[in-house]
Amino acid sequence: MMRNPPVLLVAIAALLLMIISGSFFTVDQRERVLLFQLGEIKGADFKPGLHLKLPFFQRVLRFDGRILTLDNQTENFLTIEKKNVEVDFFVKWRIVDTTRYYRATGGQELVAMDRLAAIVNPGLRAQFGSRTIRQVVSGERNEILDAVQKIAKDRVAELGIEIVDVRVKRVDLPKDVSESVYQRMRAERTRVASDLRARGAEEAERLRAEADREAQITLANAYRESEKLRGEGDAKAAEVYAKAYGQDTEFYKFYRSLNIYRDTFGTRDNILVLEPDGELFKYFKGGGK
Numbered sequence: 001m002m003r004n005p006p007v008l009l010v011a012i013a014a015l016l017l018m019i020i021s022g023s024f025f026t027v028d029q030r031e032r033v034l035l036f037q038l039g040e041i042k043g044a045d046f047k048p049g050l051h052l053k054l055p056f057f058q059r060v061l062r063f064d065g066r067i068l069t070l071d072n073q074t075e076n077f078l079t080i081e082k083k084n085v086e087v088d089f090f091v092k093w094r095i096v097d098t099t100r101y102y103r104a105t106g107g108q109e110l111v112a113m114d115r116l117a118a119i120v121n122p123g124l125r126a127q128f129g130s131r132t133i134r135q136v137v138s139g140e141r142n143e144i145l146d147a148v149q150k151i152a153k154d155r156v157a158e159l160g161i162e163i164v165d166v167r168v169k170r171v172d173l174p175k176d177v178s179e180s181v182y183q184r185m186r187a188e189r190t191r192v193a194s195d196l197r198a199r200g201a202e203e204a205e206r207l208r209a210e211a212d213r214e215a216q217i218t219l220a221n222a223y224r225e226s227e228k229l230r231g232e233g234d235a236k237a238a239e240v241y242a243k244a245y246g247q248d249t250e251f252y253k254f255y256r257s258l259n260i261y262r263d264t265f266g267t268r269d270n271i272l273v274l275e276p277d278g279e280l281f282k283y284f285k286g287g288g289k
Contacts, residue, residue: 025060026050032065032098034107044099061107067094067164070113075121077128079136085128086172091120092164093156101160112159119155120166123148137171144168 027033027046035043037058053060070091077087093116095101105111127144128136136144145166156163245252 023052023055024050025053030064030066032063032095034061034063034098034102035059036061041099041102045097061102063095063098063101063107064109065095067092068109068113069093070116070120072117072121075124077125079128079133080130081132083133083173085133085136086170087124087128087168088170088172089120089124089166089168091116091166093161094164095160096162097157097160099160100158104159112161115159116156116161116163119152120148120163123151133173141168141171 025033027048029048033044033046034041035046035053035058037054042058070093072089072091074086074088077085079085101107101112105115124144127147131140131144145168149163149166152163152166241252
């Protein structure tokens with residue numbers, strides 16, 4: 001009895017295994033598939049799952065069925081004002097007709113993106129060329145992209161693909177132009193700032209002058225009121241003194257003399273050289289009543 005199976009049986013088993021494995025193929029939901037038989041397309045766009053094919057005679061070619069991105073290099077476009085702008089855009093696309101896609105591009109993704117860029121680029125150039133810089137930067141960007149997508153729709157259908165979305169990432173002026181614009185904007189902002197500072201200084205001077213005038217008026221009114229009150233007080237005091245003097249002349253003289261003594265001899269530093277018989281010492285000598 002032989003320990004190992006005959007070589008022929010091993011070969012037959014291997015051939016059967018190859019035939020069985022070559023009779024099936026799977027399709028992932030993220031891909032699109034073409035089935036070829038001797039170079040001729042026999043099937044396309046199979047549903048996800050397991051499928052049969054003829055071994056050795058048929059082969060499967062797979063493509064990415066997901067949404068792909070064409071990230072275009074920066075392009076220079078002219079606006080209606082003949083101003084040059086740098087535009088950076090991208091396109092989202094996917095395969096919708098696998099057979100047409102293969103016949104138009106040979107199944108090469110790079111070829112498809114080159115042809116897609118050649119379609120989208122002129123559309124964007126035409127849209128930018130009919131608008132001003134202000135319009136393309138701010139107000140009408142969505143209208144531009146919608147118009148490009150609509151124009152390119154029929155042409156990309158010939159490639160077996162569809163455009164999902166077109167978006168502009170950035171719109172810039174060339175460096176030399178943007179620098180001059182920046183310098184002009186800076187000069188304008190500097191002029192506006194200087195004007196605002198001058199207006200502020202003028203307003204500050206006006207407010208300061210107004211405050212000084214109000215202060216002078218307030219001080220003058222206060223001084224006038226104080227002088228008025230002082231005059232009324234002096235008049236009242238004079239009236240009181242006059243009444244007191246009229247009631248008792250001798251006592252009034254004595255009282256005034258005491259005030260003079262107090263003011264004159266209030267400190268030790270006060271020195272007076274007077275005659276002893278002077279009127280000032282009248283009440284020291286008992287001359288008063």
